[in-house]
Amino acid sequence: MRKARIQFASFFVVICCQFLLLFSLQAETLREYIAxxxxxxxxxxxxxxxxxxxxxxxxxxxxxxDETINGALHFIGLFNLLPVPLTSMTVSNGTQNxxxxxxxxxxxxxxGTLSQVSGMVVLGIQVRDVTGKQLLSRRYSGQESNLxxxxxxxxxxxxxxxxxxxxxxxxxIAFVSNRTGKKEIYQCDFxxxxxxxxxxxxxxxxxxAFSIDxxxxxxxxxxxxxxxxxIRNMVSNTTVSVKKQGVCISPAWRPGSTECATTLxxxxxxxxYLIRVDGSVDRRLTRTQGIxxxxxxxxxxxxxxxVSTREGSPxxxxxxLDDGEVQRLTYSGNYNTQPAWSPSGDKILFSSLQKNGEIxxxxxxxxxxxxxxxxxxxxxxxxxSWSPDSSMIVFSSNRQGxxxxxxxxxxxxGQRPLLDMEGEEQQPSWSSIR
Amino acid sequence: xxxxxxxxxxxxxxxxxxxxSKSAVSTSSTPGSSSNGTGAGINPVVYTDxxxxxxxxxxxxxxxxxxxxxxxxxGQDPVAITGQxxxxxxxxxxxxxxxxxxxxxxxxxxxxxxxxxxxxxxxxAAWMQKHPLTTVTIEGHCDERGTDEYxxxxxxxxxxxxxxxxxxxxxxxxxxxxISYGEEQPFDQGHNEEAWSRNRRNHFxxx
Numbered sequence: 001m002r003k004a005r006i007q008f009a010s011f012f013v014v015i016c017c018q019f020l021l022l023f024s025l026q027a028e029t030l031r032e033y034i035a036x037x038x039x040x041x042x043x044x045x046x047x048x049x050x051x052x053x054x055x056x057x058x059x060x061x062x063x064x065x066d067e068t069i070n071g072a073l074h075f076i077g078l079f080n081l082l083p084v085p086l087t088s089m090t091v092s093n094g095t096q097n098x099x100x101x102x103x104x105x106x107x108x109x110x111x112g113t114l115s116q117v118s119g120m121v122v123l124g125i126q127v128r129d130v131t132g133k134q135l136l137s138r139r140y141s142g143q144e145s146n147l148x149x150x151x152x153x154x155x156x157x158x159x160x161x162x163x164x165x166x167x168x169x170x171x172x173i174a175f176v177s178n179r180t181g182k183k184e185i186y187q188c189d190f191x192x193x194x195x196x197x198x199x200x201x202x203x204x205x206x207x208x209a210f211s212i213d214x215x216x217x218x219x220x221x222x223x224x225x226x227x228x229x230x231i232r233n234m235v236s237n238t239t240v241s242v243k244k245q246g247v248c249i250s251p252a253w254r255p256g257s258t259e260c261a262t263t264l265x266x267x268x269x270x271x272x273y274l275i276r277v278d279g280s281v282d283r284r285l286t287r288t289q290g291i292x293x294x295x296x297x298x299x300x301x302x303x304x305x306x307v308s309t310r311e312g313s314p315x316x317x318x319x320x321l322d323d324g325e326v327q328r329l330t331y332s333g334n335y336n337t338q339p340a341w342s343p344s345g346d347k348i349l350f351s352s353l354q355k356n357g358e359i360x361x362x363x364x365x366x367x368x369x370x371x372x373x374x375x376x377x378x379x380x381x382x383x384x385s386w387s388p389d390s391s392m393i394v395f396s397s398n399r400q401g402x403x404x405x406x407x408x409x410x411x412x413x414g415q416r417p418l419l420d421m422e423g424e425e426q427q428p429s430w431s432s433i434r
Numbered sequence: 435x436x437x438x439x440x441x442x443x444x445x446x447x448x449x450x451x452x453x454x455s456k457s458a459v460s461t462s463s464t465p466g467s468s469s470n471g472t473g474a475g476i477n478p479v480v481y482t483d484x485x486x487x488x489x490x491x492x493x494x495x496x497x498x499x500x501x502x503x504x505x506x507x508x509g510q511d512p513v514a515i516t517g518q519x520x521x522x523x524x525x526x527x528x529x530x531x532x533x534x535x536x537x538x539x540x541x542x543x544x545x546x547x548x549x550x551x552x553x554x555x556x557x558x559a560a561w562m563q564k565h566p567l568t569t570v571t572i573e574g575h576c577d578e579r580g581t582d583e584y585x586x587x588x589x590x591x592x593x594x595x596x597x598x599x600x601x602x603x604x605x606x607x608x609x610x611x612x613i614s615y616g617e618e619q620p621f622d623q624g625h626n627e628e629a630w631s632r633n634r635r636n637h638f639x640x641x
Contacts, residue, residue, distance in 0.1 A: 030567070183618075198600070204618050206583075226613055227614065246590060247586055247587065249587065263587060265590060270587045270591070290593065291584065291588065293583050293584055293586075293587045294584065307583075335543065335580070336579050337581040338583070353580065357579070359579075359581065382581055383582070427582060
């Protein structure tokens with residue numbers, strides 16, 4: 001964990017981006033540019049020229065940098081990445097032949113140089129539009145070990161520039177894997193890279209959830225012989241436990257607070273409670289007879305969706321936290337569980353056990369309208385979790401036999417495996433750690 | 435000869451049962467099998483009033499087994515070994531303690547006790563009355579079809595229902611603890627209804 005902390009810190013400290021020519025780009029012009037792009041149908045077409053480098057070491061770095069940037073931009077699927085023509089269009093002094101850009105069909109052209117300055121990696125990069133106007137020109141520098149972070153930092157800036165939204169490039173996905181023979185908690189980057197094992201309890205560890213700021217990790221495990229809840233401070237590396245009679249399961253963090261909701265049964269019925277990060281109970285949120293489990297919160301933290309059997313079969317309900325008013329969200333099907341409220345606030349994902357025996361992922365508006373099925377005819381698809389920008393969904397599926405993690409776009413398109421890892425994976429939880 | 439062979443087989447089975455750990459004392463290794471259906475000549479040997487003593491008895495068997503005649507006699511007559519009444523005495527009591535605390539099974543997404551489960555629980559209650567020093571952990575399990583967290587909750591409800599039922603039959607609640615494993619520990623690794631029906635269970639562990 002210490003190593004993780006150092007990397008985490010070094011990401012902020014070591015990488016310095018220098019703004020050289022950005023001044024030429026008026027904020028107003030940029031907004032206008034984005035607005036025009038948003039109106040147009042289809043994706044923005046981007047052409048990324050190979051990173052230029054002089055020297056053997058620099059060339060190796062440049063190749064890795066190209067892989068990182070192309071890989072990251074390809075992964076999110078927001079842009080149309082065009083191949084670079086064989087005859088490179090960047091002339092030696094770094095200026096750009098605008099006529100050539102126009103002829104390629106690209107909306108945006110990116111060129112960069114990679115050099116070594118006092119042992120540090122320095123990436124100088126320019127982004128131009130079809131007219132040759134410079135949209136961004138920055139230098140990113142850092143240590144060689146942070147090569148990937150440098151590439152992701154630029155990629156994040158590019159996404160923000162072209163879409164006006166924060167990227168997912170510095171988010172993490174927590175999940176459960178039985179790689180070692182026991183279920184432990186792991187984390188990986190947004191694209192399945194950088195896998196790290198977070199627990200080594202040799203028990204059954206389940207349902208990890210990072211707090212919104214990434215500072216805390218909550219999960220349930222059986223290391224005490226019972227399913228207790230644990231909250232680890234990822235910065236100080238201290239862990240508190242919530243040990244109550246009965247179950248302590250399915251934690252979810254409430255935005256705008258340092259509280260997490262979890263199901264406890266020490267009072268006889270399985271109800272949802274708010275827990276403070278020190279492990280103490282703040283208050284009980286549900287009181288009806290039957291199972292109440294799997295809370296998820298609206299982005300402002302004012303509402304909670306959850307699973308309840310209060311009306312018989314498991315269905316999704318929404319409860320206001322201030323007045324406790326409850327509304328049922330799902331009506332079709334008789335087994336709807338695992339709600340996930342989108343960070344954008346307007347959609348809720350859930351998994352439904354259908355009559356044909358398959359579990360599939362559905363999306364619904366928060367008023368219950370617009371139910372849309374996102375997975376089908378591909379085994380059991382469970383445990384959906386939104387990317388922090390609400391553009392992608394990570395979930396588990398046994399479509400190829402073993403239970404593995406997959407990602408898809410928010411409309412269900414582009415379903416693909418996330419990880420290359422032994423064993424089975426489940427219960428992914430996507431969080432924005434910046 | 436056939437008799438002798440049967441005797442040896444019985445002796446081996448007795449020995450195996452006796453050598454296994456204390457969990458074997460309290461669990462039925464095959465969910466779905468009836469509690470007293472795995473050979474009336476074996477179980478009473480292992481599950482005497484005081485389990486620890488019974489283990490000592492069975493450990494002596496390899497020595498006894500040297501004489502085939504003795505093995506045959508003892509293997510066929512469990513009463514002679516344990517001093518217990520044979521399990522077959524069904525007509526004499528309304529509820530007979532099973533030789534083990536048997537698993538009970540549930541319908542999909544249900545924690546309701548069906549007739550079979552109630553019958554087994556009565557036997558389990560009788561077993562606990564017969565073994566007053568034991569404590570029992572009730573494990574609630576689910577099949578793989580539901581979703582993970584929901585099944586953790588459902589497994590607990592199954593365990594609670596069984597606990598409450600045992601208490602109504604006079605078992606002190608202090609002797610019972612419950613734990614839910616959801617779908618984390620399937621008994622049968624299969625992916626069909628047969629496997630699922632075996633996995634939707636309460637499993638009882640005595641100490």
